[in-house]
Amino acid sequence: MSKATEISSHDAGATAAHEDHHEHHIPKGVMRWILTTNHKDIGTLYLWFSFIMFLTGGAMAMVIRAELFQPGLQIVEPDFFNQMTTVHGLIMVFGAVMPAFVGLANWLIPMMIGAPDMALPRMNNWSFWILPFAFAILLASLFTEGGGPNFGWTFYAPLSTTYSNDSTALFVFSVHIMGISSIMGAINVIVTIFNMRAPGMNWMKMPLFVWTWLITAFLLIAVMPVLAGAVTMVLTDKFFGTSFFDAAGGGDPVMFQHIFWFFGHPEVYIMILPAFGIISHIVPTFARKPLFGYASMVYATASIALLSFIVWAHHMFTTGMPVYMEMFFMFATMLISVPTGVKVFNWVATMWRGSMTFEVPMLFALAFIVLFTIGGLSGLMLAITPVDFQYHDTYFVVAHFHYVLVSGAIFSIMAAVYYWLPKWTGRMFNIGLAKTHFWCSLISVNVLFFPMHFVGLAGMPRRIPDYSLQFADYNQWISIGGFAFGLSQLIFLAVVIQACRKQGEPVSDRVWEGANGLEWEIPSPAPYHTFETPPVVK
Amino acid sequence: MAKPASNRAMVTRLVVIVVGMFGFGFALVPLYDVFCNITGINGKTNASAAVYTAKEIDRSRQVTVEFLTRTHTGMPWEFRANTKRIKVHPGEMATVNFYVRNPMRKDFVAQAIPSVSPGEAALFLNKTECFCFNQQPLAGGGEATMPMSFYVDPQIPEDMTYFTVQYTLFDVTARADSLDDTDNPFLNRTGRSD
Numbered sequence: 047m048s049k050a051t052e053i054s055s056h057d058a059g060a061t062a063a064h065e066d067h068h069e070h071h072i073p074k075g076v077m078r079w080i081l082t083t084n085h086k087d088i089g090t091l092y093l094w095f096s097f098i099m100f101l102t103g104g105a106m107a108m109v110i111r112a113e114l115f116q117p118g119l120q121i122v123e124p125d126f127f128n129q130m131t132t133v134h135g136l137i138m139v140f141g142a143v144m145p146a147f148v149g150l151a152n153w154l155i156p157m158m159i160g161a162p163d164m165a166l167p168r169m170n171n172w173s174f175w176i177l178p179f180a181f182a183i184l185l186a187s188l189f190t191e192g193g194g195p196n197f198g199w200t201f202y203a204p205l206s207t208t209y210s211n212d213s214t215a216l217f218v219f220s221v222h223i224m225g226i227s228s229i230m231g232a233i234n235v236i237v238t239i240f241n242m243r244a245p246g247m248n249w250m251k252m253p254l255f256v257w258t259w260l261i262t263a264f265l266l267i268a269v270m271p272v273l274a275g276a277v278t279m280v281l282t283d284k285f286f287g288t289s290f291f292d293a294a295g296g297g298d299p300v301m302f303q304h305i306f307w308f309f310g311h312p313e314v315y316i317m318i319l320p321a322f323g324i325i326s327h328i329v330p331t332f333a334r335k336p337l338f339g340y341a342s343m344v345y346a347t348a349s350i351a352l353l354s355f356i357v358w359a360h361h362m363f364t365t366g367m368p369v370y371m372e373m374f375f376m377f378a379t380m381l382i383s384v385p386t387g388v389k390v391f392n393w394v395a396t397m398w399r400g401s402m403t404f405e406v407p408m409l410f411a412l413a414f415i416v417l418f419t420i421g422g423l424s425g426l427m428l429a430i431t432p433v434d435f436q437y438h439d440t441y442f443v444v445a446h447f448h449y450v451l452v453s454g455a456i457f458s459i460m461a462a463v464y465y466w467l468p469k470w471t472g473r474m475f476n477i478g479l480a481k482t483h484f485w486c487s488l489i490s491v492n493v494l495f496f497p498m499h500f501v502g503l504a505g506m507p508r509r510i511p512d513y514s515l516q517f518a519d520y521n522q523w524i525s526i527g528g529f530a531f532g533l534s535q536l537i538f539l540a541v542v543i544q545a546c547r548k549q550g551e552p553v554s555d556r557v558w559e560g561a562n563g564l565e566w567e568i569p570s571p572a573p574y575h576t577f578e579t580p581p582v583v584k
Numbered sequence: 585m586a587k588p589a590s591n592r593a594m595v596t597r598l599v600v601i602v603v604g605m606f607g608f609g610f611a612l613v614p615l616y617d618v619f620c621n622i623t624g625i626n627g628k629t630n631a632s633a634a635v636y637t638a639k640e641i642d643r644s645r646q647v648t649v650e651f652l653t654r655t656h657t658g659m660p661w662e663f664r665a666n667t668k669r670i671k672v673h674p675g676e677m678a679t680v681n682f683y684v685r686n687p688m689r690k691d692f693v694a695q696a697i698p699s700v701s702p703g704e705a706a707l708f709l710n711k712t713e714c715f716c717f718n719q720q721p722l723a724g725g726g727e728a729t730m731p732m733s734f735y736v737d738p739q740i741p742e743d744m745t746y747f748t749v750q751y752t753l754f755d756v757t758a759r760a761d762s763l764d765d766t767d768n769p770f771l772n773r774t775g776r777s778d
């Protein structure tokens with residue numbers, strides 16, 4: 047590896063010199079943002095885009111919860127309800143969580159490895175700017191005659207082929223663009239990490255956020271093309287007479303699920319591995335102890351990523367697989383919880399006998415650890431094949447994936463924003479308001495998602511606009527939690543806007559007493575160009 | 585900005601992986617069929633006629649084969665199995681008949697898709713003749729009896745004593761190979777003559 051490191055420091059120097067030559071001034075106005083190749087600008091763009099998508103997808107969730115506030119149909123048509131669940135899922139996965147992590151990667155990876163920018167700045171600009179078009183197309187499809195996609199974010203054939211309307215073409219096109227964007231982002235991350243590390247930043251010194259993102263980026267380039275293939279097959283089945291998924295023409299609809307989940311399960315890890323990295327930065331900072339078991343964290347991340355390729359059929363237990371396959375996928379799935387457990391253990395061990403303080407990022411990180419573990423446990427329950435026949439396609443599954451994605455991935459993103467925001471803006475955010483945001487979110491997220499376990503176990507199916515009367519009370523609670531959680535995010539918006547307007551106390555370079563890493567060595571706010579001459583890592 | 589050479593080499597390699605994985609997504613389609621043919625996990629049966637090769641008939645035991653029929657959404661034909669259930673010795677040839685009627689004025693072409701459950705049994709069901717091997721045209725108002733001959737492989741495990749073959753009839757008129765394919769014995773056998 048030493049040879050690679052040498053080359054990389056050389057490259058970093060060359061790139062920095064070049065950059066310097068071109069950009070003495072920061073361009074002003076809109077054109078700055080459209081033409082920018084600066085990793086910090088692009089990071090900011092990604093983060094704002096993600097937040098706008100989070101609110102858009104959130105508004106759709108509010109429609110869903112308003113309809114489910116009472117049994118019966120009162121606000122929207124069932125077909126529109128289905129469009130809301132579908133587009134909510136797509137926006138949250140591809141528009142909110144993934145771009146937020148890419149934004150954080152842009153901001154942080156170069157600063158953490160001592161590089162002046164991402165390795166491929168032009169491509170970086172493209173990979174961001176095609177995203178708004180993808181989502182504009184997806185959202186526009188809602189206004190076409192017959193409405194937008196209504197087959198669920200998993201777009202199972204034949205729902206998306208035989209039974210869908212013509213706006214499916216728009217859906218396919220927008221997923222293609224999202225895929226291209228994330229593949230370009232992933233390539234950029236990999237090349238940056240391989241070629242741009244500062245001298246002395248060897249593999250086992252790399253910060254965990256960088257490690258987890260490197261592994262995530264490999265997952266992305268492995269499975270996003272498979273998703274692109276799946277939507278392409280849906281497109282040709284629907285419009286060009288192929289029959290990949292049509293039994294009448296020799297195809298097989300169950301095969302759709304195999305292909306989709308071959309992408310889909312690694313995809314859920316794409317949405318959680320960078321979160322593991324973030325938490326591994328925040329916990330040591332506020333426990334004032336180095337991370338417990340750094341190497342085991344790296345190996346655990348890698349094993350989770352590898353195992354994620356052999357568990358996909360746990361989403362398909364009820365499709366009538368032979369018993370030995372059900373057993374294989376059950377045990378493989380349970381195996382994944384071992385490295386996941388290693389991580390939780392390491393975070394707890396890091397806090398053990400640490401001098402803990404509870405600043406806002408730490409509050410979110412602690413909530414993450416507890417609530418993500420709850421989601422992991424319900425995942426383990428779902429992995430038990432015989433009981434999954436009861437839980438499958440009920441609200442229990444909805445509870446599971448919202449615990450891992452909302453109180454998991456999204457809480458980790460908020461923790462990251464609170465942790466690095468002072469470095470970005472140079473000011474401390476409004477701590478009182480941020481704590482209010484935390485407590486409101488923490489309480490409402492549990493009111494929102496915990497009762498879903500109960501209604502799910504009692505048999506309430508997912509993706510249905512109406513339900514039997516016995517679920518009414520719980521659903522009312524769930525909806526109230528939902529509205530409260532949605533409104534709480536406006537507090538977050540207020541905190542971020544205040545910070546961007548440079549309100550608040552200036553912060554020191556290190557910002558947090560226990561913070562460690564190259565990004566804390568540079569001034570606050572982080573200058574437009576950093577590490578133009580690579581630092582030497584000891 | 586000129587990219588350093590090592591970046592370019594790396595991007596090329598990564599793009600190769602991306603293209604390869606896109607291809608792999610499509611390769612999953614034939615792989616899936618091969619895998620299912622070997623393991624029989626999706627209950628698909630042989631798509632063309634098998635040759636009767638059983639050397640002996642295992643008279644010591646019997647396997648019950650049940651036949652179910654259904655028509656796919658939008659397919660108006662009447663479709664039923666004349667024999668609902670049959671007991672055969674492994675290795676023994678049997679023929680069962682299915683009845684179809686096209687109640688519409690319009691000519692239709694149908695394709696029957698079999699599915700065996702439990703899936704593993706598909707490996708031991710050998711059809712020597714089946715209406716599902718070809719598309720079946722039927723003139724408006726017509727009816728037909730369609731035979732299916734099979735034997736159960738004597739290799740079938742002892743504990744597999746009962747399995748179900750379900751035929752689903754799909755309307756494939758729109759994409760039929762050829763409506764006036766006169767070689768096909770089912771065409772116009774009973775026309776709308778009345």
Ligand code: HEM
Nearest residue numbers: 314317318360361383422425426428429438439443447450
């Ligand atoms: C201990 C780890 C985990 C286990 C054992 C596990 C297991 C499962 C199982 C068995 C299902 C299928 C349930 C069904 O449909 O009947 C499922 C669904 C799901 N899981 Fe997990 N899971 C784990 C972690 C995660 C993580 C970390 C994420 C994302 C960050 C995640 C996201 C999802 C999603 C989105 C679905 C639902 C997909 C859909 O049908 O729409 N899971 N999980």
Ligand SMILES: [Cu+2]
Nearest residue numbers: 311314360361
């Ligand atoms: Cu999964």
